[in-house]
Amino acid sequence: MAKKAKGGIMAQPPLDPLGMWRDMLNQWEQGLNRLSSDTMQSTESVRLINQAMALSLRFQHGMTEMMARYLHALSVPTRSDLLSIGERLKAMGSMQTCGVHYAAAAVASSSFVRRKPG
Numbered sequence: 001m002a003k004k005a006k007g008g009i010m011a012q013p014p015l016d017p018l019g020m021w022r023d024m025l026n027q028w029e030q031g032l033n034r035l036s037s038d039t040m041q042s043t044e045s046v047r048l049i050n051q052a053m054a055l056s057l058r059f060q061h062g063m064t065e066m067m068a069r070y071l072h073a074l075s076v077p078t079r080s081d082l083l084s085i086g087e088r089l090k091a092m093g094s095m096q097t098c099g100v101h102y103a104a105a106a107v108a109s110s111s112f113v114r115r116k117p118g
Contacts, residue, residue: 039045068078077085 068080071078
């Protein structure tokens, strides 16, 4: 692909950093795919991955409970408390919106007509 420049010297192809990045990423992905497929064929490794995931889930659950107790001791609402407050406010807002629509409909349909004094 390199072309001969003046004087018979081979010219360097232009440097393509994105092409080099693409090649490196492609090689990394192929190696990772080979490694993961080899690993997943072993029943022992699948069992270990399952145990690690279960341990991670138990740890996350324990941290959530510990943080909830800590926030309760500080009298600070937890995430679930804030979510429930948000849901109640949303429900109140929709009830208020419905009430405004009902009131507007009632006024529009009423036979009450304001008359000018005089």
